Amino acid sequence: MKLNVLKMKIIFWTFITALLFLNCDRKTELDNQITIKVNSIDSKTKQPRRNVFDTIDVRIESIGFPTKRFPKIAEYVTDSSGSVKIKIDRTEKYLLLLGGPYIYGSEDMIGEKLKDGQEVTIEVIHLE
Numbered sequence: 001m002k003l004n005v006l007k008m009k010i011i012f013w014t015f016i017t018a019l020l021f022l023n024c025d026r027k028t029e030l031d032n033q034i035t036i037k038v039n040s041i042d043s044k045t046k047q048p049r050r051n052v053f054d055t056i057d058v059r060i061e062s063i064g065f066p067t068k069r070f071p072k073i074a075e076y077v078t079d080s081s082g083s084v085k086i087k088i089d090r091t092e093k094y095l096l097l098l099g100g101p102y103i104y105g106s107e108d109m110i111g112e113k114l115k116d117g118q119e120v121t122i123e124v125i126h127l128e
Helices: 002-023
Strands: 033-042 055-060 072-077 083-089 093-100 103-110 119-126
Touching (some): 055 083, 072 083, 093 119
Parallel strands (some): 033 119
Antiparallel strands (some): 033 083, 055 072, 093 103
16 A cells, blocks of 8 residues: 555656646746837827837736736836837736826737837827
């Protein structure tokens, strides 16, 4: 009887160890990190919003019930050219929100579909 229990324990721990090794992707956080450039443009004129210094909230998708949650992880301010560089993890899904007085813009991003150095454009809608 003790021999059967010992065999089952060995099989169980071998199985768990094999699962752990198979699920490792051997990439570190630095390997998954990419830099993207986010540009804000006016939806009416289709021109960059220069010298406006918009605020961009970066939110990451997380599990929630009954809907998904997007907690805020960072906040950036665009420079005088209307853009900002952001470092993200390519294994996550992000939501970029651009807001201010009487303006709004958003963009969903899936990190796996982005490349290092890629530009993402957010159209700003004026709420008048």
